[in-house]
Every structure is written in C-alpha cells, then in structure tokens.
Amino acid sequence: MSNIEKWLESNTFHHGEFWDLLELVKMKEKKDLKISLCIPTLNEEKTIGKEIVIFKSELMDRYPLIDEIAVIDSGSTDKTRETAAAFGADVYLSSEILPSEGFKRGKGENLWKAIYQLEGDIICYVDADIKNIHPRFATGLIAPLIQRDQMQYVKAFYDRPLAFSQGVRPSGGGRVTEILVRPLFSLFFPELTSLIQPLSGEYAVRREVLESIPFPIGYGVETSHIIDVYMKYGLDAFGQTDLDQRVHRNQSTLDLGKMAFGILQSFLNRMEAYDLVDKLPEMSNIFRQFQAEGNRYEQVLKEIIEEERPPMIEIAEYREKFGLKKPKK
Amino acid sequence: MSNDEYEKALLAKLPEYREKLLSLRERILADVVMVGEIPSPTFEEEKVVQFICNRFTEEGLDQISIDEVTNATGLLPGTEGKHNILVAAHTDRIWQNGIDHTVTVTSESLIGPGIADNALGVTALTTLPTLLKVLGVELKSNLILLGASRSMGRGDLEGLRFFTENAKLPFGAAVCVEGIQLGRLSYSSLGMNRCEIQVITPEKHDWESWSLTGAITALTQIVQRILAIETPQVPKTSIILGSINSGTSFNLPPTQATLRFEVRSEEPGMVTRIREQIEEILEQNIAENGIHATMEILARRRPGSIGFSHPYVRSAREILKALDIKPQVAPSTSELSVLLDKDIPSLTLGLTEGDNKHKLDEAIRIKPMFSGLAQLIATLQCIDNQFEDE
Numbered sequence: 194m195s196n197i198e199k200w201l202e203s204n205t206f207h208h209g210e211f212w213d214l215l216e217l218v219k220m221k222e223k224k225d226l227k228i229s230l231c232i233p234t235l236n237e238e239k240t241i242g243k244e245i246v247i248f249k250s251e252l253m254d255r256y257p258l259i260d261e262i263a264v265i266d267s268g269s270t271d272k273t274r275e276t277a278a279a280f281g282a283d284v285y286l287s288s289e290i291l292p293s294e295g296f297k298r299g300k301g302e303n304l305w306k307a308i309y310q311l312e313g314d315i316i317c318y319v320d321a322d323i324k325n326i327h328p329r330f331a332t333g334l335i336a337p338l339i340q341r342d343q344m345q346y347v348k349a350f351y352d353r354p355l356a357f358s359q360g361v362r363p364s365g366g367g368r369v370t371e372i373l374v375r376p377l378f379s380l381f382f383p384e385l386t387s388l389i390q391p392l393s394g395e396y397a398v399r400r401e402v403l404e405s406i407p408f409p410i411g412y413g414v415e416t417s418h419i420i421d422v423y424m425k426y427g428l429d430a431f432g433q434t435d436l437d438q439r440v441h442r443n444q445s446t447l448d449l450g451k452m453a454f455g456i457l458q459s460f461l462n463r464m465e466a467y468d469l470v471d472k473l474p475e476m477s478n479i480f481r482q483f484q485a486e487g488n489r490y491e492q493v494l495k496e497i498i499e500e501e502r503p504p505m506i507e508i509a510e511y512r513e514k515f516g517l518k519k520p521k522k
Numbered sequence: 523m524s525n526d527e528y529e530k531a532l533l534a535k536l537p538e539y540r541e542k543l544l545s546l547r548e549r550i551l552a553d554v555v556m557v558g559e560i561p562s563p564t565f566e567e568e569k570v571v572q573f574i575c576n577r578f579t580e581e582g583l584d585q586i587s588i589d590e591v592t593n594a595t596g597l598l599p600g601t602e603g604k605h606n607i608l609v610a611a612h613t614d615r616i617w618q619n620g621i622d623h624t625v626t627v628t629s630e631s632l633i634g635p636g637i638a639d640n641a642l643g644v645t646a647l648t649t650l651p652t653l654l655k656v657l658g659v660e661l662k663s664n665l666i667l668l669g670a671s672r673s674m675g676r677g678d679l680e681g682l683r684f685f686t687e688n689a690k691l692p693f694g695a696a697v698c699v700e701g702i703q704l705g706r707l708s709y710s711s712l713g714m715n716r717c718e719i720q721v722i723t724p725e726k727h728d729w730e731s732w733s734l735t736g737a738i739t740a741l742t743q744i745v746q747r748i749l750a751i752e753t754p755q756v757p758k759t760s761i762i763l764g765s766i767n768s769g770t771s772f773n774l775p776p777t778q779a780t781l782r783f784e785v786r787s788e789e790p791g792m793v794t795r796i797r798e799q800i801e802e803i804l805e806q807n808i809a810e811n812g813i814h815a816t817m818e819i820l821a822r823r824r825p826g827s828i829g830f831s832h833p834y835v836r837s838a839r840e841i842l843k844a845l846d847i848k849p850q851v852a853p854s855t856s857e858l859s860v861l862l863d864k865d866i867p868s869l870t871l872g873l874t875e876g877d878n879k880h881k882l883d884e885a886i887r888i889k890p891m892f893s894g895l896a897q898l899i900a901t902l903q904c905i906d907n908q909f910e911d912e
Contacts, residue, residue: 242627243555250552255580272629279629280548324624325559440624 196428197387197481197492204344205389206434207488208333214256217332221258221339229313230262230331232282233303237321238271244319244326245280251328258335263311264321265290265303273321285310299410300394308403315339316403320394324440333434334397345402345430346422348388349395351439352485367392371482373453374416377460379480381473382420384428386481389490391419392456395436402426412452413459420463435488528907529837532900533844539896540845542657546649550891551627553577553648558625558634558641564614564677567592567669570644571613574669577648583667591684594669597691598651598661605663605909607902608696608866609650610682610857611643612673616880633885638876642701642886644669646873646898659899661906666693673856678716678821682860695834695905696868697898698857701886702879704894705842705850706872709835710827711859712758712786713793715819719744719781719804722814736775738768740813745781747803751796758853759787761796786855788825823855826862834869837904838897845893871898 194202211217221228230248234241245262252259264277264284278284288296290306304318315338317331334347370392378385385391392415406421408414422430444452464470480495505511506520523531543550562570574594578586583596594613615636617623625634625641634641647667654661666689671681700706721741745763753759761783768779785796797819804815828835830851842849854870861868873894876886 238628239626242629243625246548246551246627247555250548254546254549276627276629280551280627327556 197384200384200387200428200431201490201492204337204429204432205490206333206337206432208329208434208436211332211336214252214258214328214332217336217339218256218258224339226315226339227260227313228258228315228317228335229307229311230259230317230319231304231307231311232262232264232277232319232321233267233300233307234264234269234273234277234321235267235300236269236271236273238269238273238276240324240326241273241321242276242280244321244323245277245282247326247328248319248331249281252331259317259331260313261311263307265307265310267298267300267303297410301408301410301414304414305408305410308400314400315397316400317397318395320441322441325438329436330395330439331397333436334395337432337434338397338399341432343429344432345426346398346418347396347432347434348390349393349436349439350388350390350433351393351437352389352435369449369453369456373456375482376480380476381464381469382423383477383479383481385419385423386492387428388419388431388433389483390433391415402430409455409459409462411459412455413462416456417459417463420460420467424467525833525907529840529904532903533840536841536844536896536900539657539899540892543653543892543895546653546656547888547892549652550645550649550895551632551888553645554632554637554641554886555625555627557644557648558632558637559623561617561619561621561623562613562615562636563618564616564672564674566619567613567671571669571671574613574644574648578667581648581651583651589684589688591681592671593681593685594671595685596667598654598665598667600661600663600665600906602662603664605695605906606666606691606693607661607663607905608666608668608693608861608868609647609699609898609902610668610670610685610696611647611699612640612681612857613644613669613671614674614677615640616674621882630889631885631887633883635882635884638701638874638879638884638886640701642873642891643699646699646895649895650898653895653899657899659903661902663694663906663909664691665902666691670857676820679857679860682857686860686864686866693866694909696861696866697901697905698854698861698868698870699898700870700872702874702876703850703872704874704890704897705847706870707835707838707842707849707851708854708858708870709829709832709838709851709868710788710853711823711825711862712788712853712855713790713825714787714821714823714855714859715785715793715797716821717783717785717797717800718818718820719783719800720816720818721779721781723775723777724812724814725777736769737777737779737813738775740807740811740815741766741768741779741781743811744803744807744815747807748783748800751799753787753796754789754792757788757792759785759789759792759796761785784855788853790825793822823859824863825853826859827853828862828867832867833908834867834901834905837908838869838871838901841897841900841904845897847893847897869901871901873898 262282264282274284287303337347482493560569571594578596585597617635721737723737763783765782769776874891878884
C-alpha cells in the first residue's frame, strides 16, 4: 500500500463518525483544550446571523465544545458586525487587532490576526458564506484534533452528490483546485494530492502550527499553509473530513482567474522559500485525481508525458523538400 | 391556593418568564433554522420527524416513538402523572423538496419558506422541555408532545386523527401550536368541505354551437354560479376559492381546468347544503355544455366549540392580556377540529408575529417569540392546575 493510500485509509474521515458530541466534550475537557471558532468576514450579513446562532446554540450552549466564537471583519459596510454581535459572537475589526503591524485587506490577514486575538489551543476557521450551515462544519474538523494528538491540520472536503448513477464517481475539488493546484501538486508534491479539497476555507489547526507559519493575506493562504505544514511535519500531520454538501455562492470565471493568479504567486513564493526554484525536483509524470465509491476515496493515476518535437526546420527531409539551408545554432 | 389566586400569581410572573426565555434565544432560533431547512412536504415528513425524535432523546423524554403515519411523540412526565395534556404541532409544510429551504437570520427576524407554518410550531415542541426546566416549571400532568404529520392539504389531518384514535394514554386537554400570529386564540372549529372540481372538455369540441372556448371558459361559468350562492354572515359562512389551474399558452384552448375551494361555516349542516348546491351547478353545466366535470371532496370537518367562557379560553385571554397582546379570536379548520370532534377541550395558539405566510420569504419576528412561548407555558400551567377542579 502506498503512503497516499495508507493516509487516505487512516486520515480521511466522515463527519458522521463524530456524532457523539457529549463524548467529544468530555475528551476535550480531559485534555484541557481550549477551542476557538474564527469566522473571517467581509459583507456577509445574509449568512452570518445563522452561522452564529447555530454554532452558539449547538456547540456552546448545548454541548460546550467551543470556548469562543469570534468574527474577524475586514471592514464590512453592511450589517455583518451588528448581526454577529446581536447573537453573541465576539466581533473584532481586523484593523484594530495588533495595530502596530498595520492593516492589510484580505482574508489571510484576518486568519493571521485571529492567532493573536483568540485564546484557543485549536483554532477552527469557517467561512461566512455557507448557506446550509450546520454544527458539522466545526465538529468534523475539531474532533480529529481532539482525538489524535499527533494530528495538526484538518481540512474540510465536500462530496457525496445527492444522486449518482454508478458505483464509482469522479470526485474532487473546485475548478481552481482541479485545473491549477492538483496539477502543481502532482508535479512537485505528489503526496499533497491526497487532499481532496486543498482550497476549502474550513479547517482546524493547532496553535503551535499556526504561530510558526507565514500567512499570505490573499488567495494563496491555504496553498501556502499546506506546503509549509507538509515540509515541517509531513503528510501524517494532515487529516481531512467529508462534510457532505456545502451550499455557497458560485464565483465567476474571472474571479477564479484572480484566485489562480494569487495562488500561483504564493506557490512560487514557497518554492523560493524552500530554495527549490532553480533546483526543481524531478517532475512527476503521474497526474493524480480522485474517484469515490460510497465513502471510500481512491486516487486515479494517469501518466501524462508531454513529449516534445523539435522545430520543423531542424528536420533534414523538410529542408530538402523546401530547399532550405540548415539554420544557424 | 384557589384557581383564581394561582392564576393571579402566574400572571405576575409572565415578565420574568419572558426575560428568562430570552437567555435561550440561540437554542430556540437554532431549532427553528434546522427544522426550517429540512424539507417536509405532506407525506414526506420523515426527516423532520427524525430531527424531533433526536431532540426528544437529548431532552431525556420517555416513550419516544415514530408511529405508522410518521407522527413523532415523546412524553415529559409530570410530578403526579394523573392527567395527560397533548401539545401538538403539525410537521408538514406546503413546500416541496426541490425548492430552496435556506433560512436567513437577521437581528430582527427569520426568513424562509415554512418558517412560520410551521417550523416555529415544531420548535416549540423540541425546546419545551428545556424552556420548562429553565423557568423552573414543573407540571403535575404529563405532557405528550406530538409532531403531527400529514396535516395540510390532502393530508387531511391524518396524523392527528390516527393519534387520537390510537393513543394508549388518554389526554384530557390539548394545545395546538402554530408559528403565527401571536394573539391567535382558537377554541372552535368550522365545519368545512375541501373540494376539487375538474372540468374536462373534449379535444374536438364543437365550440361554435356551444360558444365555449375551452375548459377555462367552462370552469369560469361554474365559478360565476358558485359566487351567486348566498352565504349568511351569521353564523359565519364562506366559500373560499383557493386556486385555479389551467392552460399552457396564449392561444390554445385548454381541455382541462381545476378549481380548488373550501366551504366553511359555523353552523352544523350549512356546509353540506352549500356543497349540494355546488354539485347541482356542476350537473347543470355538464348538461348545458356537454363537458365532463367531477367534484372530489378531499377533507371534511364538523363544526365544534368549547365556548368563549370555557375556563381554558378565559385563562388564555387573561394571559394574553397580561402580556399586552390583543387576542385574535378566530375559528380553526385544522387540528382543533379533530380534537373537538372527540370532545377534548382544546386551544390553538400562535407564537409570534410574521408576514408573507405561504410565500418563499415567509418571515417571523424574533422578539415577540418570547412572549409567545411564555404564553404557551402559562396556558399549560393553567390547564394543569384546572384538572383538579373539574
């Protein structure tokens, strides 16, 4: 069994495995862990109220799994902060946290400042634009960290379409993941292709990890994290949890282009940081995608060799046919 | 303590009830959201019912079960347990599976299809044990909490009907809860016939000789004749035309048209008389126009009432008055009729203010909800206290 297969077997979860919240709360208390939920926001008045209500009711009042719910806002001009505060979230303006470091506009900025502002040993980040919010969006990510001390970084993925006709179905991330990130990882960090949705905005991480890695403030924050955590702790530090369906706004292709551009910048930055730019590892010819059967995920490997032909003018027969001289080298 | 003294003391506690319930705001709202986001069309209530039972389990209720018509039930034992009070909310909603059930939460209100009718009513059931605990209220009687399925439209109250006919525990009183409107106080049920008329015109109809252009015209003639039926103001009687469906284009006369309507009256026998008149109209149109038409009766209710001066109604009015809410006395055609039919003294209460009922942006206001829930609990306490006196 390859390392990837082993990891998929042992470190990929379904949120349903963590249904027993009472047991989880007990284990958390026994291990004396403090857990913070951080929601980065910018103009999310439509969905923020519901997220706070659901998380506070289910994971603070009913089952005290989370110690604080914090909204870290980039300066919304709608009622995001007011609504979140009305339902009992701690609301912070990103610009007012750590003022000595200044303020940069971007989601990564809020995630970074959360490490300073929040108290938790584990910080769980959840995006604010989820329409079908449910406690699983936090419990599915926090639970593996409570249960397994060696695990550092648990990512969400979303699968399980409502209907599919055959046993085996293609599975994977969004468009930017499949078109940009997966090919890049397949080429340079094949093990990281085990993450089904490396770009998902929901993940729970231990403080020791968060405080020791840099944070791109824009689109590249997740990609950069994954590479850093991988280089420092290896694949076993990651876990991933299937959270079923996530309903959110769809982005336009132009927006995805901007996202891809930011991610590529961050990726190349990391390559530079690890001194890999002029010493590129040997590129793999294996492209790794996913398929799923029920709740079992496996990679589908495809060898893609981009062979190359020389310019036609270098071919003797061609020059002869058209009466050309050999080009100067 | 006499009944009057008990009530007086209880009314004085209502502002405190409201304050304490406010501390459970997120718990209550979370249940409304979660119930509201589970589609629950009539005959497909399984998922909501499962949610209700999970909550009942978390609350430690007894005898939690799902019966053969998908009712959810749980029992909250009273301190004495000599009597049983039924608290019922219908679990089905008018919206089908395919539509977007997302609920929006603002600081003032909750918005989403079916949020008032009846996600909030169901939430009263799932949260009631916690609400009572937080208020320190212990009832002498057992509470039977019932999520009643198959209530609306073609469901024709099948869930509650099944429960009242087969319940192993007899109950001496019942309160039905609906999301809106706060102040609603129903203690009587109207006689009602819910009917559907279908008109079918032949494809190759000789329109020239009959001067009809399709099923819409044929149905319109029927409607005109129905509207000419005289309905008395007292006792209140009405014919409600609920929907007309027909046709697909601008210029193709349809061959089929459907009319859905209800005939309602407070007077026994009146509904049947009006329905017979409508059947006659149908016969006349069939004969005159050579169309094919049928009428199906989808639901029937008999009128009933416990009366304005019944002790439960009096207590409920006093409670509303103490909460500064104007009672809106209106007869019901839903759950109450099944209960009154079985001679079970019953009330229907509304829990909050809301708008856009049965639209996609159905909305309920958060703040009045706490008065509504305080009202429900105080009403149950009054009923509980009155058992000894009966």
